Amino acid sequence: MNSRLLLHVVVLAGAIGIVAGCAGPQGQAFMDNIGGVDGLMKNLKQATGTIKEPEEIEMGHGITETLLGARPMVDDAELQRYVNFVGAWVAAQSERPQLPWHFAVNDSDHVNAFAAPGGYIIVTKGMMNLLQNEAELAGVLGHEIGHVVRKHHLNAIRKGAYMNLLGAGAAGAAAGSQGGELVNALVGPTKELYSRGLDKDDEFEADRIGLVLATRAGYDPWGLASSLQTLAKIKPDDKYMALLFKTHPNPSDRLDRLGTAMGTTFDTYSNRPQNADRFQRAVAKIRTAALN
Amino acid sequence: MTRTWTWMAAGLLLSCAAAHAQETGYTLRETEVKAKPFLDAENVGKLPEKAQVTVVSRQGGWTQIRADNKLEGWIRLLSMRLGSPDPQKKPTAVATAIGFGKQRPGGGPTVTTGVRGFSEEDLKAAKPNPEEVKKMETFTIPPAGAAQFAAAGGLNAQTVSYVDADGKFVKVKK
Numbered sequence: 001m002n003s004r005l006l007l008h009v010v011v012l013a014g015a016i017g018i019v020a021g022c023a024g025p026q027g028q029a030f031m032d033n034i035g036g037v038d039g040l041m042k043n044l045k046q047a048t049g050t051i052k053e054p055e056e057i058e059m060g061h062g063i064t065e066t067l068l069g070a071r072p073m074v075d076d077a078e079l080q081r082y083v084n085f086v087g088a089w090v091a092a093q094s095e096r097p098q099l100p101w102h103f104a105v106n107d108s109d110h111v112n113a114f115a116a117p118g119g120y121i122i123v124t125k126g127m128m129n130l131l132q133n134e135a136e137l138a139g140v141l142g143h144e145i146g147h148v149v150r151k152h153h154l155n156a157i158r159k160g161a162y163m164n165l166l167g168a169g170a171a172g173a174a175a176g177s178q179g180g181e182l183v184n185a186l187v188g189p190t191k192e193l194y195s196r197g198l199d200k201d202d203e204f205e206a207d208r209i210g211l212v213l214a215t216r217a218g219y220d221p222w223g224l225a226s227s228l229q230t231l232a233k234i235k236p237d238d239k240y241m242a243l244l245f246k247t248h249p250n251p252s253d254r255l256d257r258l259g260t261a262m263g264t265t266f267d268t269y270s271n272r273p274q275n276a277d278r279f280q281r282a283v284a285k286i287r288t289a290a291l292n
Numbered sequence: 293m294t295r296t297w298t299w300m301a302a303g304l305l306l307s308c309a310a311a312h313a314q315e316t317g318y319t320l321r322e323t324e325v326k327a328k329p330f331l332d333a334e335n336v337g338k339l340p341e342k343a344q345v346t347v348v349s350r351q352g353g354w355t356q357i358r359a360d361n362k363l364e365g366w367i368r369l370l371s372m373r374l375g376s377p378d379p380q381k382k383p384t385a386v387a388t389a390i391g392f393g394k395q396r397p398g399g400g401p402t403v404t405t406g407v408r409g410f411s412e413e414d415l416k417a418a419k420p421n422p423e424e425v426k427k428m429e430t431f432t433i434p435p436a437g438a439a440q441f442a443a444a445g446g447l448n449a450q451t452v453s454y455v456d457a458d459g460k461f462v463k464v465k466k
Contacts, residue, residue, distance in 0.1 A: 064425045070418035071410050073427060084431045088438035093449065095464055097435070104428040108410035111386060120428070124410055126386065134445065183420050195412045204457065212454050218447030222353050222369055233375030233384045240386040243412050252373065259370035262353070263459040264331060270352030273446045 051154065053118070057100065059154070060118030062183040064102075066190040067122055071108040074125050074286060079105055082282035086134060087121060087141045093216035094149045094209075103141065105286075111231070112244045114194060115144035117154050126240055128283050129290065130230055134275035138214040139224025146209030152202040156193055197247025207254055208261050220274045221266040228255050317355075317374045319343045325365035329354035336365045342377045 051059070073080060080103075087103035099119035111126040121144045123137075131137050147153060157166065166189045197203075207224060215221040232251035234241055248254070319339050326333040329351045339345070345357035345367075354366045375384055433441070442449070453461040 061425055062420075064428065065420035065422050066418050067415075068424035068428065069421040070414045071408060072421060072424050077431075080428075080431045081433075084433045085438060085441040088433040088435070089442045089447070092435055092438055100429075100432060102428050102432050104431070106410065107408050108414075109408050110410040112410060120425075125408075130386070183422070187418075187420060191416050191418065195415050208455055208457070212452055215452045216450050218442065218449055220352055222350075225353075225370060226350070229369075229374050232373055234386055235384060238386050239411070243410065243415070246412070255370060255373070257457065261455045261457060261459045262370070265455065265459060267331060267353060269450065269452075270329070270354075272352070275445050275447075278445060 053099075056151075056154065057118030058182060059186065060116040060120045060148075062186040063116040063153075063190045064120040064122070065183050066187050067114055067116065067120075067194065068104070068106065071106040071124075074105045074107045076105070076285050079128075079282055079286060082278075083123065083128075083137070083141075086137055087145070090138050090142050090213050090217045091119070091145050093213045094145055096149050099148070101145075110240050110243060111234075113140055113144050115147040115153065117148065117151065119148055121145065121148070125286055129287060131227055131279070131283075132230075132276060133223070134279040135214065135219040135223030135273065136227040137223070137279060138217055138219045139210050140227055142210030142213035142217075143206045143224060144210075145213060146206035147198070147202065149209065150202070150205060152198050152206065153193065156198055156202075157189060195243065195247070200249045203248050204254065204257050207258050211258065211262065211266075215266060215269050215272075218272055220272045221262070221269050223274065225255060225258055225262070228258065315347050315374060316376075317345050317347055317357075317372045318377045319345065319367065319372050321371060323367050323371045325357070325359075325363055325367055326354075327365055329356070329366040333366070337363045339363065339367070345372065347374070 083103045083105055084101075088101055091097065091099070091101040096119070101119040101121070103121045103123070105128055106122050106124055108124040109126045110124050111130055113121070113123045113127055115121050121141060123140065123144075127140065128137075131140065166185055207228075210224050211221060214223055228251045231241075231244075232255060236245055236250070319341060321341050323339045323343075324335050325337045325339060327336050328334070339359055343359055345359050348356040348358055348364070350356070350369065351366075353369050355369050355372060356364075356366050357372070358364045454464060456462050
């Protein structure tokens, strides 16, 4: 595998190892040469700041290996295909239609959805069970597509808090394992980033993008709002919601913001399809399984 | 026989969906009640803040409601919330919201499933699973396939700009 990205990260991460005190005078000379810790962090930021699309996809692939490592996909090919159809159609309305968009439902009863750079999107089975129609799903997928389109996760990694982790992982990977170096380097930052979550403003922005992408795709624009109304009535300490509620603004705040952004503008698109029948057929198997 | 059970379960789900449509909510603020789901429709009354309502149906940005005082009509979807205005009072569990975990008709046991988690702990304990990502990538749909799927669902692409936090249209910076 490998790419310019890993090279950047590994070279610069070597220096992080030095900062950690595992090198001698040569390392000190190197550090002086690149301008100490500040210079190092600046270089690391530049390394990720110039990520090209193929590298972004490679990174997303690596992050998704860890996300699907937490819970694998639901064994239901028709459901997986269905979610890919809806997702591909919604993503086609974005400014990055050429990305190889991939969607999956993971076998988790928790209610959540995740996006990784390059177009990898995971929705939990618990979320699928909570949604009522395809317009709601389009809104939820549109929100995740919004994170990818605006590179929210890439930017979060660049902000520095994750750089030490990425660097340490890359240094470890370069020192030891064979193959999958980037994946190994990404394990730490992935866990940290996806359990901490993005900035609230990124989430509000993704809601507005999800709204518009679902509307562009021809759906009832209130799908996302409707799904948030379902989330808003669930008790905040429900264990199935813990990670979602920790990593996102509360659903009522999101609804208030979304309501302000929607105003009456989207009334033009009322009476657009919700496709509840098609959605219910797609989730019939997982819902039946949950009842047995 | 298995099929019969499957259909019965599906029927139960549909009745859950129907029950879902009959759920209750409350107004966030003083709200006009309209005769029809349109901005310029006739007002049939007004509800105060935190008025309890029963949801009858939904259409686009409007919810058809019935209030305690028998007032019926349409209010803006985003001027109400589902559930109770007091979060301490009867909060809904996920299982209830989905319609699972309820007593089955005929007195069967309460439905429970083993928790398959994606909690913070599950995430922290995760090991990369390359095979699953390869599997995920096999489901990718080409653009032509997506367009066909959209047409079959009666979906027509629209031209709509992004909106900012205040609802103003914005141009996309490429």
